[in-house]
Amino acid sequence: MTSNTVITTILNKLDSLTPKGQIIGNYITQHPTKAVFMTIKELADACKTSEATVIRFIDSCGYKGYSDFQQNLKGFLDTGLSLLERGDLQGINKPGMNRLNNVVLDELSNLQHLYETIDIKKLEGVVNTISENSTVFVTGSRLSYTFSYFLGWSLSRIRKGVYTIKGSDTTSIDLLANAPEKSLVIMIATTRYPNELIKLARFIRREGHTLLLITDNNMCPILQFAQHFLQVPINSIAYIGNTSNMMCTLKYIVQEIASRQGEALEEHQKKLEQVYLENDILFNLQA
Template sequence: MNINSSQDLMRLIQVKFPRLSKGQKLIAEYILKNYDKAAFMTAAKLGISVGVSESTVVRFANELGYSGYPKLQKALQELIKNKLTSVQRLELSNDYISEENALKGVLKADMENIRYTLEKINHKTFEDVVNNIFKAKRIYIIGLRSSTALAEFLAFYLNLILDNVKIVSNGISDIFEQMINVGEGDLVIGIGFPRYAIKTIDALAFSQSRNAKVVAITDSLLSPLASQADYTLIAQSNMASFVDSLVAPLSVINALIIAVGMREKDTIAKTFNDLEAIWKEYQVYSHNKNNNDEK
């Protein structure tokens, strides 16, 4: 089942309401009033909050057309993740991550994000993106707010392989001034996850209006970045708390860098040989020495 908006899901619950059992109606009423909280409750916890059994919660999800409660929970999370403030995220995270289990909870959540990404990402689209990277006259990479680190990571490594990569960022000049020459034959890679940065969306729309090819690295085909892109690479980024989970997006970006690098092995080998000499000459990296060497 695919539900695309909160209005659709809320409307579905309202339509189904008359045919629900007494216990299921209690669940429906709770979700309609508190869907932001319900999205992060297990079936058991939701049942306790409402006063029904866990099995009643599962049957409620089935009644709505979902194969199980996790599917309904995921739909609820999709509805709210772009609307929650950081404070609301922090408050909700207290329900399922505590200080005592933060390490285990976050690592498990990140593992789940990678697993979902591996299942959902379109391999043909990935190959198309790699091909377009090589065909592009110029490559612009933009990712703002929490996605800045991802954009800079991608740009850093692509710059070691290619000589036509430009990072677009918040700075002295406006992003549109940095993209003034974008046009046909260019490739623009936009990176963004909830809460989506408006300037990134606008930059992708601007690029399309100038006939550049646009790639979005984002969390869903329903993302506003995807609506402005020719190619969309999906990476799961369900939040663990007030911090965005960028583990799966970084893995996808790593895969892009490696795929590009595999086609340019000779260039990379020469580049890194030159860099090693420069790094050594200018002592860019620390070299461990034993005590006998330090005299």
């Protein structure tokens, strides 16, 4: 269901639906920011129909279930919503809200969703792909550069051959053009997707490198260029950006790769610690 948006799918199906199905379809297309947070019962009540009718509507649109439909609708909205629209969803302008409570509960809900739904096989595939490549570039842009910097920095603490590059920096193209053949490039992309990352992904594919995409949405436009792909599931639409799920996933990847390094890990980290000490890089209580 990723080639068309939810709204396009519903509009294409609308004429062939039952009258009650058309009411549901029209409600969703006209009020997507409300429908995305509704339970089956709430959507049925809003459309003055039954829960069974809602389930039949979802099935007729080709979704595996209500959860699948909601995730696709969330993905559609998360890709296109402006900052102002996101602010409205989060009640930014509403006085008297318990924001700390809302933020913490939202993050806990997201983390539970991550734990319950992430594709373990794809996650293990990502670990294997990174472990098997001697030269690894990590890139991102805007918010996702925060994640790519964390991943690149962390990987360089447990192994050699890791380089972090900025997706917004045109010199990244120079670096990748001169990189060893079939290098692995890990690109982290989060909504809303910067055009510079799409252009860079196209270049990476054209150069014959291997692109591993880590993203938060199965509608990410960079998917078409990636040989490997991991979606980090998120259960809400963030105001500025969701950080917890992506950071937890990256921390797992780093720790799992470290656990497989054997004696090479100890040797690499001893060398780093010696460099830190000799060059007075880190604060030392014993100095």
